[in-house]
Amino acid sequence: MARYILKRVLISIPVLIGVVFVIFFMLNVVPGDPVTLMMGEHIKPDLIEAFRERMGLDDPFIVQFFNYLKNAVQGDFGMSYKLNREVSGLIFQAFPHTLKLTLWAALVAWIIGIPAGILSAVKQNTLVDRGFMTFSLMGVSMPVFWAGLLLQYVFAYKLGWLPVTGYKTWQAMIMPSLVLGWSSAGTIARLTRSNLLEIMKNDFIRTARAKGLKEGTVVVGHALKNAMLPVVTMMAIQVSSLLGGAVMTESIFGIPGLGRVAVSAIGDRDMPLLQGTIIFTTMLIIAGNLIADLLYSVLDPRIRVE
Amino acid sequence: MQEAIQAAEFAEETTRFMPPREDVEAELLDDTSIWSSLKSMLKNNKLAALSLAVIVIVILMAVFAPIVAPYDPNFQDADNLRFAAPSMAHWLGCDELGRDVFSRLIYGARVSLVIGLVPTLIAMTIGTVMGLMSGYMGKKVDFIIMRFADIVLAFPSLLLAMVVMYTLGASLVNIFIALSIVKWAGTARIVRAQTLSLKEKEFVEAAKAVGVKKWIIMMRHILPNCIPNLIVLFSLNIPDSIMSESSLSFLGIGAVPPSTSWGLMVYRGKQYLFNYPWLTLAPGVAILILVLAFNFLGDGVRDALDPYLKD
Amino acid sequence: MSELQKNEELLKITDLKTHFFTHKGVVPAVDGVSIEIPRRQIVGVVGESGCGKSVTAMSVLQLISRPGKIVGGSIRLDGRELVGADINEIRSIRGNKVSVIFQEPMTSLNPVYTVGRQVSEAITAHQAVSQEEARQRVVDMFKAVGIPEAEKRYKSYPHQLSGGLRQRVMIGMAMACQPQLLIADEPTTALDVTIEAQILHLMKQLEHDFGTSIMLITHNLGVVAEVCDYVYVMYAGKIMEQAGIFDLFDHTAHPYTKGLLNSIPKPTAEKRRLYNIKGMVPNLLRLPKGCRFSPRCEYARPECFEHEPELYDAGNQHLVRCFLYKNGGGPA
Ligand SMILES: Nc1ncnc2c1ncn2[C@@H]1O[C@H](COP(=O)(O)OP(=O)(O)OP(=O)(O)O)[C@@H](O)[C@H]1O
Ligand SMILES: [Mg+2]
Numbered sequence: 020m021a022r023y024i025l026k027r028v029l030i031s032i033p034v035l036i037g038v039v040f041v042i043f044f045m046l047n048v049v050p051g052d053p054v055t056l057m058m059g060e061h062i063k064p065d066l067i068e069a070f071r072e073r074m075g076l077d078d079p080f081i082v083q084f085f086n087y088l089k090n091a092v093q094g095d096f097g098m099s100y101k102l103n104r105e106v107s108g109l110i111f112q113a114f115p116h117t118l119k120l121t122l123w124a125a126l127v128a129w130i131i132g133i134p135a136g137i138l139s140a141v142k143q144n145t146l147v148d149r150g151f152m153t154f155s156l157m158g159v160s161m162p163v164f165w166a167g168l169l170l171q172y173v174f175a176y177k178l179g180w181l182p183v184t185g186y187k188t189w190q191a192m193i194m195p196s197l198v199l200g201w202s203s204a205g206t207i208a209r210l211t212r213s214n215l216l217e218i219m220k221n222d223f224i225r226t227a228r229a230k231g232l233k234e235g236t237v238v239v240g241h242a243l244k245n246a247m248l249p250v251v252t253m254m255a256i257q258v259s260s261l262l263g264g265a266v267m268t269e270s271i272f273g274i275p276g277l278g279r280v281a282v283s284a285i286g287d288r289d290m291p292l293l294q295g296t297i298i299f300t301t302m303l304i305i306a307g308n309l310i311a312d313l314l315y316s317v318l319d320p321r322i323r324v325e
Numbered sequence: 326m327q328e329a330i331q332a333a334e335f336a337e338e339t340t341r342f343m344p345p346r347e348d349v350e351a352e353l354l355d356d357t358s359i360w361s362s363l364k365s366m367l368k369n370n371k372l373a374a375l376s377l378a379v380i381v382i383v384i385l386m387a388v389f390a391p392i393v394a395p396y397d398p399n400f401q402d403a404d405n406l407r408f409a410a411p412s413m414a415h416w417l418g419c420d421e422l423g424r425d426v427f428s429r430l431i432y433g434a435r436v437s438l439v440i441g442l443v444p445t446l447i448a449m450t451i452g453t454v455m456g457l458m459s460g461y462m463g464k465k466v467d468f469i470i471m472r473f474a475d476i477v478l479a480f481p482s483l484l485l486a487m488v489v490m491y492t493l494g495a496s497l498v499n500i501f502i503a504l505s506i507v508k509w510a511g512t513a514r515i516v517r518a519q520t521l522s523l524k525e526k527e528f529v530e531a532a533k534a535v536g537v538k539k540w541i542i543m544m545r546h547i548l549p550n551c552i553p554n555l556i557v558l559f560s561l562n563i564p565d566s567i568m569s570e571s572s573l574s575f576l577g578i579g580a581v582p583p584s585t586s587w588g589l590m591v592y593r594g595k596q597y598l599f600n601y602p603w604l605t606l607a608p609g610v611a612i613l614i615l616v617l618a619f620n621f622l623g624d625g626v627r628d629a630l631d632p633y634l635k636d
Numbered sequence: 637m638s639e640l641q642k643n644e645e646l647l648k649i650t651d652l653k654t655h656f657f658t659h660k661g662v663v664p665a666v667d668g669v670s671i672e673i674p675r676r677q678i679v680g681v682v683g684e685s686g687c688g689k690s691v692t693a694m695s696v697l698q699l700i701s702r703p704g705k706i707v708g709g710s711i712r713l714d715g716r717e718l719v720g721a722d723i724n725e726i727r728s729i730r731g732n733k734v735s736v737i738f739q740e741p742m743t744s745l746n747p748v749y750t751v752g753r754q755v756s757e758a759i760t761a762h763q764a765v766s767q768e769e770a771r772q773r774v775v776d777m778f779k780a781v782g783i784p785e786a787e788k789r790y791k792s793y794p795h796q797l798s799g800g801l802r803q804r805v806m807i808g809m810a811m812a813c814q815p816q817l818l819i820a821d822e823p824t825t826a827l828d829v830t831i832e833a834q835i836l837h838l839m840k841q842l843e844h845d846f847g848t849s850i851m852l853i854t855h856n857l858g859v860v861a862e863v864c865d866y867v868y869v870m871y872a873g874k875i876m877e878q879a880g881i882f883d884l885f886d887h888t889a890h891p892y893t894k895g896l897l898n899s900i901p902k903p904t905a906e907k908r909r910l911y912n913i914k915g916m917v918p919n920l921l922r923l924p925k926g927c928r929f930s931p932r933c934e935y936a937r938p939e940c941f942e943h944e945p946e947l948y949d950a951g952n953q954h955l956v957r958c959f960l961y962k963n964g965g966g967p968a
Contacts (some may be wrong), residue, residue: 033472034472034475034476034479035479037472037473037475037476037479038476038479038480041476042488045488045489045491045492046488046491046492048492156617156620156621156624157613157617159620160564160568160613160616160617160620161612161613161616162568162571162572162575162588162591162609162612162613162616163572164571164572164575164591165591165605165609165612165613168591168595168598168605168609169606169609171598172598172599172602172605176598176599221743222738222740222743222744223743223744223745223746223747225694225699225738225744226738226744226745226746226754226806226809227746227757228699228730229697229699229730229731229735229736229738230730230731230735230757230758230761230809231727231728231729231730231731231732231758231761231762232727232757232761233727241746241749244748244749245746245747245748248748259481260481262481262484263481263482263483263484264483266481266483266484266487266576267483267572267575267576270576271595281484281487282487282576285487285490285491285576285578286577288491293488293491297480297484297487297488300481300484301479301480301481301484304479304480304481305479308479318748319747319748320747320748320793320795321747321793321795365659369659
């Protein structure tokens with residue numbers, strides 16, 4: 020088991036380095052001189068030159084990359100051009116907001132998604148099933164930003180029940196969590212349903228029935244645990260899509276999380292900040308994958324023993 | 326040679342007395358082709374049929390936009406029509422520059438459809454080639470391609486697309502590039518998995534033994550067997566691309582004026598959300614309906630082709 | 637009344653019809669089958685793949701689900717009608733009075749639970765016993781079915797056991813409540829020959845020790861010869877021939893049964909050639925007119941292509957669905 024964990028961790032390191040490389044490469048071929056961006060147009064050329072040297076901007080690309088990597092490992096993602104502050108500091112300021120939002124959204128998604136999926140599977144092809152599945156597909160098909168605007172219009176503007184934007188109170192978190200959670204809930208419900216239906220075709224389900232177990236015991240006791248295994252893996256994919264969706268949600272509801280930081284970094288052409296945020300987010304996703312993988316291996320006896 | 330054939334015939338006949346697993350499904354599938362199972366799905370699955378109808382209507386509207394649209398989408402009458410509410414003359418009202426929202430919606434459909442199709446096709450073509458090479462050639466090729474796929478799949482696709490757009494700048498063509506970069510990896514993984522299992526099949530072994538060239542084996546023998554999978558992937562990737570474009574446009578790094586897109590319309594309309602909600606409502610509903618239709622159809626396609634998918 | 641019940645067979649299937657309603661049409665997988673299983677006997681059901689053996693077996697415990705449905709006939713267990721019975725009543729019989737061993741030992745056990753837990757579940761589902769007692773009984777049962785290190789195996793997961801052991805677990809599960817009837821659906825098909833012999837021996841012993849009747853489904857006439865008392869031969873959803881074990885082999889009547897017997901390889905034969913019944917098992921969606929075996933039958937006569945033969949009595953509890961035996965005669 021320990022070896023398995025170690026192996027998984029080791030495998031994800033090259034991927035992480037690859038991620039940093041890809042981002043670094045893409046952002047450093049971008050046209051536009053960062054120094055002018057940072058210091059403004061009207062600056063003496065020799066000052067620029069000195070600054071370039073201090074920043075190592077004249078080094079070969081690959082040297083720059085390894086320097087960046089070396090610093091990144093130590094938690095140093097450079098300085099924001101625009102805000103003139105440490106990128107890592109900005110990230111750690113933003114991260115708790117994103118974490119809070121995604122956790123609430125995940126909770127919404129699981130609380131709605133899993134029961135909806137189970138019910139749909141058990142009542143396959145009935146009105147209940149159709150209703151839940153249409154609702155789920157709506158969640159998947161509705162742009163997060165638009166759902167957010169819709170809720171704002173109805174609950175904040177028309178009814179005045181909830182604040183339009185904000186993140187400090189629990190009331191303010193309701194709409195963002197629902198909006199972000201709904202799309203994931205749709206995915207989870209669909210996955211739970213299709214897994215459960217697939218599992219119910221297995222021979223061991225027939226065995227369970229042949230033993231004389233009640234149908235409820237067959238579904239909950241024998242099918243569900245098997246069906247939930249892939250759903251656990253789904254958690255990893257959820258981390259990814261939740262963080263992606265958080266970008267939209269944060270920018271609509273004015274939550275100063277990672278997504279908001281990334282979007283404004285794009286607007287400001289603040290390369291180090293954008294780079295740092297995206298690398299950090301991707302790290303979170305890789306960590307999510309890892310955790311899901313390990314969880315899976317703990318839950319599935321077929322893997323556990325090896 | 327003669328003996329070998331006889332032996333094979335015997336072997337085949339004697340196996341009839343063994344219980345072949347899943348004979349049931351094999352029997353039910355016998356003479357159904359992909360095409361006819363899709364047709365019968367459309368006959369039985371009303372939701373999918375309705376979705377197809379919706380998609381066809383949207384396509385027709387987009388193609389014949391100049392005929393269908395009541396107004397020129399860029400004609401501005403800011404003095405008289407600024408924020409005009411929906412009326413008989415302007416079904417969905419007018420925007421901040423006094424342009425007819427309905428006409429803009431129809432022209433915007435062009436963007437959504439093109440975005441749905443082009444990057445999906447590019448990404449899947451790249452993904453298929455990569456997957457075939459990776460699965461068939463194995464070894465180093467496989468290793469390199471799959472590590473690239475791992476890296477791409479590690480990003481949240483929206484963020485990766487955002488970075489690409491940052492680098493290349495906001496424009497429609499750059500969206501094609503961004504989405505193609507983001508989406509090829511998923512296809513590559515699936516095609517690779519299928520190629521790996523097909524590689525072991527007798528007909529491929531036989532072709533190899535006779536000395537058929539690698540790429541001919543891939544194209545003639547392996548690719549056709551991946552087609553059901555590719556069809557399903559295609560139908561599920563389209564709505565995803567449409568959605569990604571609208572998100573990018575909504576963040577202001579997608580389509581740029583004067584070309585219009587539904588996501589961009591929501592983006593511009595959101596400033597006037599509380600006073601002129603139709604500016605956001607209309608394009609949002611349009612995205613929802615089109616994406617929903619593609620998803621319903623995609624679901625139907627997947628169910629219909631399900632028996633061909635597992636190998 | 638009670639007198640009548642006592643004389644009745646343990647299981648009496650009459651004119652059972654189980655059909656599958658697929659989108660391509662109705663598949664009459666079981667099309668009017670009558671089978672009787674007396675107490676303390678091993679009855680065989682043989683036939684080529686796809687002839688409806690498993691569907692018959694699963695119909696008994698109503699384990700048929702969509703698109704399948706029992707559309708006619710009766711299944712009486714101990715005089716009690718099961719077709720159309722309340723699901724709770726059926727449930728109380730499943731695994732208790734009647735249990736099944738399925739064809740696929742590799743996939744019939746739930747991979748995420750220990751085998752011990754899965755077997756003890758069969759006990760606790762029907763009897764109010766404590767966990768500890770159930771556990772003890774499972775261990776005893778494991779010993780009875782010849783699972784070595786029963787205590788340790790209790791805690792094993794299915795993937796840790798060999799095919800033979802899993803099938804023993806399945807048998808243990810089936811025998812856990814000491815059922816009156818055990819339906820064994822090709823219990824040895826997936827196993828190698830030595831294990832097959834052991835499992836067959838075990839089943840015979842169970843019949844002897846516990847007085848359990850066994851319905852043994854197989855496509856292998858060798859297995860039938862080894863353990864059965866009476867045999868039904870099925871073809872495309874119908875019984876073609878039924879006879880006591882000696883009659884079946886010594887006075888084989890139906891051309892189909894002859895074909896099956898001939899296709900057992902005989903190394904002693906002068907020319908070692910594999911014999912096969914020519915032609916294919918018919919598609920149940922497009923059954924031929926007349927006798928369903930006629931297209932493959934060497935003895936087919938014009939009437940065989942026109943009318944469906946009934947089961948004709950050939951004496952000595954030997955029934956044959958073939959016009960050759962209409963008047964008690966036989967082929968030249
Ligand atoms: N779920 C199903 N849907 C449609 N048809 C089915 C289904 N299950 C069984 N059948 C039909 O019932 C027929 C009999 O199947 P059954 O499994 O009873 O055969 P069998 O005699 O047990 O064969 P084997 O020796 O392979 O186990 C099959 O030919 C098949 O056409
Ligand atoms: Mg069977």
